[in-house]
Amino acid sequence: xxxxxxxxxxxxxxxxxxxxxxxxxxxxxxxxxxxxxxxxxxxxxxxxxxxxxxxxxxxxxxxxxxxxxxxxxxxxxxxxxxxxxxxxxxxxxxxxxxxxxxxxxxxxxxxxxxxxxxxxxxxxxxxxxxxxxxxxxxxxxxxxxxxxxxxxxxxxxxxxxxxxxxxxxxxxxxxxxxxxxxxxxxxxxxxxxxxxxxxxxxxxxxxxxxxxxxxxxxxxxxxxxxxxxxxxxxxxxxxxxxxxxxxxxxxxxxxxxxxxxxxxxxxxxxxxxxxxxxxx
Numbered sequence: 001x002x003x004x005x006x007x008x009x010x011x012x013x014x015x016x017x018x019x020x021x022x023x024x025x026x027x028x029x030x031x032x033x034x035x036x037x038x039x040x041x042x043x044x045x046x047x048x049x050x051x052x053x054x055x056x057x058x059x060x061x062x063x064x065x066x067x068x069x070x071x072x073x074x075x076x077x078x079x080x081x082x083x084x085x086x087x088x089x090x091x092x093x094x095x096x097x098x099x100x101x102x103x104x105x106x107x108x109x110x111x112x113x114x115x116x117x118x119x120x121x122x123x124x125x126x127x128x129x130x131x132x133x134x135x136x137x138x139x140x141x142x143x144x145x146x147x148x149x150x151x152x153x154x155x156x157x158x159x160x161x162x163x164x165x166x167x168x169x170x171x172x173x174x175x176x177x178x179x180x181x182x183x184x185x186x187x188x189x190x191x192x193x194x195x196x197x198x199x200x201x202x203x204x205x206x207x208x209x210x211x212x213x214x215x216x217x218x219x220x221x222x223x224x225x226x227x228x229x230x231x232x233x234x235x236x237x238x239x240x241x242x243x244x245x246x247x248x249x250x251x252x253x254x255x256x257x258x259x260x261x262x263x264x265x266x267x268x269x270x271x272x273x274x275x276x277x278x279x280x
Contacts, residue, residue, distance in 0.1 A: 002014075004086055007082070009062050009079060009082075010060070010061055011083060012054040012059040012060025013032070013051055013052070013053040013083070014040075014051070015051045016044040016049070016051075017043065017044030017045075018044075018049060019049060020049075020089075021047055021049040021089070022092075022280075023084065023093065024048045024049065024092065024094075025053070025084060025092045025093070026052035026053070026095045027095065027103050028053060028058065028097070028100050029096065029099045029100035029122075029123075030054070030057070030098075030100070030199065030200065030205065030206075031054050031055075031200055032053050032054050032059060034098060035097060036264055036266065036269060039264060040052060042270060042273035046273065048277065053083060055079075055099075056071060056079070057196070058199055058203075058205075060188060063192075063196055066195050066204060067208055069208055073209055074106060076106075077104075078107075078110070080094060080103060080104065080111075080114075081107055081110070081111035081114045085114075090115075090116075091114055091116040092115055092116065093116055093118075093280055094107060094115045096119070097121040097264075098121070098262070099128070099206050100123075101120040101122065102128075102211070104119075105118075105123075105215055105219070106215050108222060109215055109219075109221070112222075112223065115224060116224055117226070117280040118222065118225070119229065119276050119279065120226070120227070120228050120242075120245055121230070122229070122242070123237060123241070123242075124237050124241035124244070125219060125244055127211030127214075128206045128209075128211065131241070132216070135241055136239075136241060138235070138236055138237070138238075139235040142235040146167055146170050146171075149167065154198070157186045160182055160186050161182045162179065163182070164182030165179035172231075172234075172235060173263045174263070177265075178263070185200050185201060188200075220248055220249070222250065225251065225279050226252035226253070226279075227252065227279050228242050228253065228255065229242070229255045229257065229275070230255075230256055231256075231262060232258045232259070232260065233259075234260070234262050235261065235262075237262070242254060242256070253275070253279075257272070
């Protein structure tokens with residue numbers, strides 16, 4: 001892992017594969033560790049340079065005040081485009097997961113010459129907050145159970161890892177995998193404040209982020225190949241959100257992971273990587 005400077009903004013990145021291979025840029029949701037190691041390695045084995053990165057206010061990227069970010073969703077989209085310019089190998093295949101999928105949609109729309117393909121995993125076509133009337137919101141029973149868990153002591157690595165495992169169990173993800181990733185996320189930000197920890201682990205910066213203007217109505221204008229990946233059992237962004245994305249992006253392929261919830265499980269890595277490699 002290393003960092004890249006983009007005109008005053010620092011982004012944490014990690015590269016897999018040959019530096020001269022076609023670039024697949026993986027936007028974290030919010031940290032790069034949202035993307036499984038095995039998926040990055042599989043993309044590299046398929047002849048790609050996979051680069052995953054931390055969004056601002058997460059991981060090793062620029063961190064200021066996650067509770068009052070001085071940037072917008074469109075700035076995060078511009079970060080993705082600028083990163084392609086620094087890394088070379090563009091136009092790039094851009095992929096986003098969770099809130100990183102929102103960044104990826106806006107980046108592909110705002111910077112069409114920078115990206116050659118788009119993969120969206122477990123995300124939706126509107127900003128955090130109440131969704132459009134035709135899109136399913138977070139499952140209410142699931143959110144009640146999630147919010148029933150008190151916040152951990154963010155200075156306690158094991159407490160944070162256990163908090164992540166408990167949340168994964170509620171969401172239908174693998175608690176052991178979530179625990180391991182949470183410990184790695186914690187290790188990357190030693191001495192971080194509670195607000196930075198919550199931004200890293202829960203993506204809370206997006207609750208304060210300016211995500212205007214809307215972009216859903218622009219999706220039919222996308223002119224690049226697109227893949228939409230969604231877990232059948234996703235209770236946070238239910239499947240109808242992925243189905244809407246696939247309908248509204250011309251020619252998009254919808255890949256439903258039958259045994260998945262919000263995260264990409266290990267058993268689905270080959271299927272997801274294969275679909276991404278086929279896209280370009």
